[in-house]
Amino acid sequence: MESVKEYIARRIQESSKMYVEDLEAMSHEQLSHCPNQTCRSGYDFTYETLYVNQRIATRLRGEDPGPWPTTEGFMRAPEEFRHRDRLISEFRSASDAVLSAWQALPEDKLYETIELPQGKTSPMEMINIVATHLSYHDGQLNYIQTLHNDAEVHWKFD
Numbered sequence: 001m002e003s004v005k006e007y008i009a010r011r012i013q014e015s016s017k018m019y020v021e022d023l024e025a026m027s028h029e030q031l032s033h034c035p036n037q038t039c040r041s042g043y044d045f046t047y048e049t050l051y052v053n054q055r056i057a058t059r060l061r062g063e064d065p066g067p068w069p070t071t072e073g074f075m076r077a078p079e080e081f082r083h084r085d086r087l088i089s090e091f092r093s094a095s096d097a098v099l100s101a102w103q104a105l106p107e108d109k110l111y112e113t114i115e116l117p118q119g120k121t122s123p124m125e126m127i128n129i130v131a132t133h134l135s136y137h138d139g140q141l142n143y144i145q146t147l148h149n150d151a152e153v154h155w156k157f158d
Helices: 004-024 028-032 042-060 084-104 123-147
Strands: 114-116 119-121
Touching: 004 042, 004 084, 004 123, 028 042, 028 084, 028 123, 042 084, 042 123, 084 123
Parallel strands: none
Antiparallel strands: 114 119
16 A cells, blocks of 8 residues: 555556546647637646746755746746747756656655745645646646647546
């Protein structure tokens, strides 16, 4: 029987894999689709997921990622991240980083207090954000796919 730590690692691996498979099935046009000023594109929220994963990996390693960028509203992808292949590569790297940091964390540190500027958290709470955040934004990718007449499930089940 797998431990809670192993279960969460497997869940993040699966969610990351599914997310990448959806990204790979999408074109630049689909990922940049944004019909109005208030929406966010697939590039935008995918950039957010990799950025959050990088920050959480840094926290899990016991390091300080620095202040959250001062932006108004939701995070937007910088222009250099509005290229499908680069975004996929950076997403994979950030997913690997957070997974590696999680796997390196000793079991007795899972509930250790981490002080943040806005309060307290723990590695367990932070890693749960990763798992939920990936699934949430992958659902948005799936919705964009349907807007472009793509109703196929792109995940490859082993």
